[in-house]
Amino acid sequence: MIKLFFSPRNISLLFSALMIFATILACGGGASAPEPTGAGEVENTSQPAAAVETVQPAFTQAAIAPTIPLPNIAPNSPTAQPAINESRRLTLEFPSKMRAGVEGDVVRLTLEVNDLGNITPTARVEGNVIVGETIEIPDLYETHNVTAEAELDMAGMLVQPSDAIFEPLTRGQSVTFYWSIRPQETGVYRGTVWLHLNFADKSTGEASRIAVSAQIIEIEAVDFFGLSVNLTRTSGVIGSIVGGVVGFPFIEDIIKFLFKRKRR
Amino acid sequence: MKKRLRLFVAVIILAASISLLVWGYMPNPHETRIQPIAPAEMQLPTPSSLHFDLMPVA
Numbered sequence: 180m181i182k183l184f185f186s187p188r189n190i191s192l193l194f195s196a197l198m199i200f201a202t203i204l205a206c207g208g209g210a211s212a213p214e215p216t217g218a219g220e221v222e223n224t225s226q227p228a229a230a231v232e233t234v235q236p237a238f239t240q241a242a243i244a245p246t247i248p249l250p251n252i253a254p255n256s257p258t259a260q261p262a263i264n265e266s267r268r269l270t271l272e273f274p275s276k277m278r279a280g281v282e283g284d285v286v287r288l289t290l291e292v293n294d295l296g297n298i299t300p301t302a303r304v305e306g307n308v309i310v311g312e313t314i315e316i317p318d319l320y321e322t323h324n325v326t327a328e329a330e331l332d333m334a335g336m337l338v339q340p341s342d343a344i345f346e347p348l349t350r351g352q353s354v355t356f357y358w359s360i361r362p363q364e365t366g367v368y369r370g371t372v373w374l375h376l377n378f379a380d381k382s383t384g385e386a387s388r389i390a391v392s393a394q395i396i397e398i399e400a401v402d403f404f405g406l407s408v409n410l411t412r413t414s415g416v417i418g419s420i421v422g423g424v425v426g427f428p429f430i431e432d433i434i435k436f437l438f439k440r441k442r443r
Numbered sequence: 444m445k446k447r448l449r450l451f452v453a454v455i456i457l458a459a460s461i462s463l464l465v466w467g468y469m470p471n472p473h474e475t476r477i478q479p480i481a482p483a484e485m486q487l488p489t490p491s492s493l494h495f496d497l498m499p500v501a
Contacts, residue, residue, distance in 0.1 A: 270476070
């Protein structure tokens with residue numbers, strides 16, 4: 180057995196295996212090298228590109244990031260998206276407290292042009308110099324039909340109209356939406372006032388819609404110590420008459436009393 | 444004495460009735476909210492904001 184083990188054929192196989200093992204160790208030596216402590220060491224190394232991929236992700240990013248070309252952004256794109264070139268102001272007016280029962284009130288939503296609002300010019304930074312640019316944006320009113328859509332969602336309260344209201348929006352014009360509300364019972368009612376803008380392309384008819392505002396409102400419906408509004412008003416009228424009749428014989432005395440007090 | 448009592452009752456009734464009338468016809472307090480809307484908030488929705496290629500969460 181010993182003679183067979185040290186035969187020339189086995190020795191050559193063993194030598195070949197040792198050579199392959201040594202070659203693998205030599206090739207894998209770069210990957211098992213100690214990690215660099217900073218970017219300065221990385222720049223001085225002369226590793227091939229394939230070896231860079233085997234190191235830590237943070238190190239790879241630091242080494243490769245400067246070589247990535249920055250994207251060139253066209254300063255003046257000829258295909259600028261049409262836009263509304265005016266600033267607006269949304270005013271919502273609603274009763275924070277109202278009487279429950281027969282009485283109603285109005286919620287008003289106005290989308291008006293803001294005179295103080297200006298379009299902010301776009302600036303581009305080149306090195307340390309800020310260069311102002313005039314960007315010509317196509318007017319959205321010329322390319323699209325713009326419609327303002329408003330809706331008041333309030334559970335438990337009578338709201339008229341209950342569906343969405345549509346108003347065409349044109350340049351420089353304000354739009355106003357009104358809702359009539361009436362709480363049947365006392366309590367706190369919460370709702371949302373929605374405002375959407377609908378765009379319809381004049382050429383293709385393609386429609387799109389965006390939500391501009393959703394404001395939560397809270398309305399408290401109250402009564403007079405359990406008395407309804409009608410009963411309270413009627414009681415007030417009747418009580419005034421009764422009080423006047425009861426106190427009428429003393430009007431002369433009251434006037435005399437007041438005059439005497441003034442003279443003193 | 445009776446005269447004074449009658450005057451007192453009349454004043455009480457009148458005061459209560461006027462209070463009821465004032466409450467019944469008082470205008471509701473209104474709240475006004477003003478919100479400026481920039482032109483950027485009224486633009487066409489950009490299709491790039493849509494993300495159709497759904498990915499598994501885990």
